[in-house]
Amino acid sequence: MAALMVGASQAPVSAAAGTITIAVPGLPPSQGNPFKEGPGTPGIHTYAAIFDALTRVDDKGIVRARLATYWKTVNSTTWRFTLRQGVKFSNGEEFNADAVNDTIDFLVSADGRKTVIGSTELPELTGAKKVSEYVVDITTKTPDAILPAKLAALYIVAPKAWKTAGQDVFAKAPIGTGPFKVDSITTTRIEMSAFTGSWREPKAAKLVIIPLADAASRLQALQSGQVNMVAGINPDQIAAAKKSKATVISVPAPQVMSLAFNVTAGGAVKDVRVRQALNYAVDKEAIANGLLAGKGKAATQGVTPVVYGYNKAVTGYQYDPAKAKELLAAAGYASGLTIAADITVGSFPSDNLIYQAVKADLAKVGVTLNYTTITFAQWLPQYNANSWKGEAFGLSWNSAPRGDSSRPYAIFVCKPVGAFYCNAEEDALVKKAATELNAAKRLAILKEVAVKVTASAPALYIVEQIDLYALGKGVKGFSAGNRSITYENIYVN
Amino acid sequence: MKARLKAVGSRLLQLVVLLGTISTTLFLLLRLSGDPAILLAGEGASPETIDAIRADYGFDKSLLQQYLMFLWDIVRLDFGRSLVNSQPALGFVLQYLPSTLHLTFLAVFFNSIIAIPAGVWLGAKPTQRRRKILSTVVSVAQGTPAYVIGLLLIQIFSVWLGWLPSIAGTGTWAWVLPTATLSFALAPNLIRVVAASVEDTTRQDYYRTAKANGAAPNVLLIKHSLPNALLSTTSLLGAQFAFLLSGALITEYIFAWPGLGLILVQSITNLDFPTIQATVFVVAYLVFIVNLLMDQVFRLADPRLRRSQL
Numbered sequence: 164m165a166a167l168m169v170g171a172s173q174a175p176v177s178a179a180a181g182t183i184t185i186a187v188p189g190l191p192p193s194q195g196n197p198f199k200e201g202p203g204t205p206g207i208h209t210y211a212a213i214f215d216a217l218t219r220v221d222d223k224g225i226v227r228a229r230l231a232t233y234w235k236t237v238n239s240t241t242w243r244f245t246l247r248q249g250v251k252f253s254n255g256e257e258f259n260a261d262a263v264n265d266t267i268d269f270l271v272s273a274d275g276r277k278t279v280i281g282s283t284e285l286p287e288l289t290g291a292k293k294v295s296e297y298v299v300d301i302t303t304k305t306p307d308a309i310l311p312a313k314l315a316a317l318y319i320v321a322p323k324a325w326k327t328a329g330q331d332v333f334a335k336a337p338i339g340t341g342p343f344k345v346d347s348i349t350t351t352r353i354e355m356s357a358f359t360g361s362w363r364e365p366k367a368a369k370l371v372i373i374p375l376a377d378a379a380s381r382l383q384a385l386q387s388g389q390v391n392m393v394a395g396i397n398p399d400q401i402a403a404a405k406k407s408k409a410t411v412i413s414v415p416a417p418q419v420m421s422l423a424f425n426v427t428a429g430g431a432v433k434d435v436r437v438r439q440a441l442n443y444a445v446d447k448e449a450i451a452n453g454l455l456a457g458k459g460k461a462a463t464q465g466v467t468p469v470v471y472g473y474n475k476a477v478t479g480y481q482y483d484p485a486k487a488k489e490l491l492a493a494a495g496y497a498s499g500l501t502i503a504a505d506i507t508v509g510s511f512p513s514d515n516l517i518y519q520a521v522k523a524d525l526a527k528v529g530v531t532l533n534y535t536t537i538t539f540a541q542w543l544p545q546y547n548a549n550s551w552k553g554e555a556f557g558l559s560w561n562s563a564p565r566g567d568s569s570r571p572y573a574i575f576v577c578k579p580v581g582a583f584y585c586n587a588e589e590d591a592l593v594k595k596a597a598t599e600l601n602a603a604k605r606l607a608i609l610k611e612v613a614v615k616v617t618a619s620a621p622a623l624y625i626v627e628q629i630d631l632y633a634l635g636k637g638v639k640g641f642s643a644g645n646r647s648i649t650y651e652n653i654y655v656n
Numbered sequence: 657m658k659a660r661l662k663a664v665g666s667r668l669l670q671l672v673v674l675l676g677t678i679s680t681t682l683f684l685l686l687r688l689s690g691d692p693a694i695l696l697a698g699e700g701a702s703p704e705t706i707d708a709i710r711a712d713y714g715f716d717k718s719l720l721q722q723y724l725m726f727l728w729d730i731v732r733l734d735f736g737r738s739l740v741n742s743q744p745a746l747g748f749v750l751q752y753l754p755s756t757l758h759l760t761f762l763a764v765f766f767n768s769i770i771a772i773p774a775g776v777w778l779g780a781k782p783t784q785r786r787r788k789i790l791s792t793v794v795s796v797a798q799g800t801p802a803y804v805i806g807l808l809l810i811q812i813f814s815v816w817l818g819w820l821p822s823i824a825g826t827g828t829w830a831w832v833l834p835t836a837t838l839s840f841a842l843a844p845n846l847i848r849v850v851a852a853s854v855e856d857t858t859r860q861d862y863y864r865t866a867k868a869n870g871a872a873p874n875v876l877l878i879k880h881s882l883p884n885a886l887l888s889t890t891s892l893l894g895a896q897f898a899f900l901l902s903g904a905l906i907t908e909y910i911f912a913w914p915g916l917g918l919i920l921v922q923s924i925t926n927l928d929f930p931t932i933q934a935t936v937f938v939v940a941y942l943v944f945i946v947n948l949l950m951d952q953v954f955r956l957a958d959p960r961l962r963r964s965q966l
Contacts, residue, residue, distance in 0.1 A: 279698035
């Protein structure tokens with residue numbers, strides 16, 4: 164397979180100066196250990212400043228160069244990566260094939276397999292082998308068409324620092340190749356200084372990340388000038404933010420909010436007509452316009468246009484309550500239906516309000532939706548074992564960080580353990596996409612998957628989610644994609 | 657002397673029983689609350705991975721074995737390492753104790769200097785019109801959550817006036833708004849208790865006798881009302897102090913204040929058993945100490961109690 168991209172490093176335009184302070188909803192509980200956190204928030208707001216992966220996935224789902232500049236397959240289970248030269252870690256260590264080897268050696272070790280990245284993001288990795296100083300082969304158990312995209316979740320750590328400190332101590336003083344190096348980490352503050360030797364040399368001299376779990380106090384911190392920017396404001400705060408001269412930036416998230424149906428357990432949702440009816444019954448446009456301030460969009464399928472594999476020919480379920488009633492009647496539920504759903508709230512902008520709007524719309528077609536709000540700690544074991552008592556549960560179609568539709572489809576269709584929906588034909592297609600190394604053929608398969616799975620409706624697709632950022636006066640150079648903030652370009656004018 | 661030693665021994669026994677009961681209850685509740693190995697392994701982790709993590713932390717052993725190990729560990733004050741950040745749990749929790757104590761002392765201090773004079777003023781002549789107005793204001797304030805008070809103070813003093821910071825660690829004056837939030841949240845309750853106590857003393861025989869003997873209003877208030885009113889005031893202040901030691905969660909959230917409440921909630925979210933246990937243990941110990949001190953304060957303040965063997 165041909166290499167995908169060669170990226171260009173950002174050349175600094177001036178010496179690092181000034182402090183950027185950012186308020187975020189939370190800091191990574193595992194502090195500076197990038198393997199113990201999932202690839203999304205809250206870890207990514209911190210790690211994007213400290214570390215780099217071999218690749219990154221842009222906001223169109225295209226794999227771009229990061230610490231690797233070129234990649235190709237050597238055989239069906241081996242990918243060869245050519246590494247960027249002249250890159251240093253913030254403690255002075257050289258970045259080279261040994262560094263990649265060491266990171267992957269850890270990840271495939273018994274300890275590495277107990278980390279979130281080792282166990283759930285990259286379980287298929289089997290090892291790495293140095294070919295030359297800047298070339299490394301990475302191997303997988305089975306052919307993996309999108310290993311370069313998946314490796315966007317794997318941050319490369321400074322090998323000597325990692326080995327000397329051990330992962331527990333390293334977490335307090337993490338060392339990467341990113342634009343900032345950590346000065347101190349506590350549960351309420353991370354302070355960093357510019358790593359002027361970084362290949363992504365920053366424009367700001369200092370970066371301070373402060374967790375403010377409460378959205379109102381995050382915005383107040385910006386309005387009072389105590390922070391320069393905020394990651395995660397609510398749609399209903401946009402007007403207030405703009406009024407205080409802040410710039411609000413909405414970035415499409417590679418995530419579709421949905422209620423997944425527990426189809427394998429039987430019940431009413433086993434009937435595809437019921438699942439389709441529920442999709443027709445919800446006015447997703449109104450939700451996107453009203454509760455996401457028009458920044459989010461009605462979901463048409465399980466992935467968003469920023470994800471590789473999105474099929475724009477799939478238009479999904481347009482709001483049609485009459486058709487919903489018709490389908491429900493055909494399925495034998497003309498007199499109504501009651502559905503129970505377990506949800507977690509506080510994960511996405513306006514999620515609680517969105518769930519309530521869905522409930523109200525379903526009530527109009529005679530469907531009573533009863534929610535039980537649970538914590539993530541209660542949600543996870545039920546999700547893993549598919550031990551839900553109700554017919555539905557909150558689950559988003561998350562394509563991050565690899566930006567590829569195969570990620571959510573492999574979960575929504577025949578999840579290996581605890582499947583809540585399974586269809587042999589669709590599963591075969593998803594598995595075929597996982598191993599198809601020809602890019603054009605693979606994209607065609609993914610688009611076919613989008614058509615078939617959308618028609619099967621294993622979930623009530625609701626909205627394409629958004630990430631909202633607010634920038635204070637004078638903040639320049641901000642950009643973010645796939646939840647990753649480009650910290651090196653930000654400065655305060 | 658012998659009686660004193662006996663009293664101290666009795667208190668120590670109480671402490672051991674208290675900590676033992678709390679630890680055991682907590683141990684059982686946590687084991688019922690969920691499986692941290694599943695959280696640590698992440699979404700979609702294989703059962704083998706989850707089992708391996710369980711084995712690492714001893715969660716694969718029987719509940720009795722886990723309990724005995726847990727008891728042995730806490731006797732040695734070893735709560736293990738945080739499941740999330742791998743730091744020794746007790747040390748990690750103790751790092752946040754100074755900032756909790758800082759906020760607690762300041763809040764109780766300012767609460768006292770606001771609430772006691774206001775309560776005395778209200779209680780001395782409760783039927784006076786302007787005092788009735790204040791009394792109504794206090795009742796409304798008592799129903800206002802700390803969250804709202806905190807956001808209002810930030811809006812006024814940080815956003816509009818730009819006088820004070822709202823984020824912990826951002827300057828010399830970062831303590832002012834969280835302290836004010838807590839003081840305003842706690843003061844109404846204290847004002848009402850002081851006012852009611854003062855009012856109550858004005859109906860007592862000793863008060864009426866002193867008044868009949870021609871004591872001046874200020875003397876009546878300071879010499880006869882206040883000392884008696886302070887007993888219930890001290891009791892409430894002690895309770896508020898103990899409450900704050902367990903962390904002023906909402907205030908800590910709004911101001912990013914690195915206190916025990918924040919640590920406790922984060923560790924509960926992550927099912928970080930060692931950190932939860934260490935936090936609760938530290939708080940229980942501190943509350944016990946506060947109660948002990950309060951008992952001594954009562955003994956000094958109330959001659960009737962000095963006769964008992966506290």
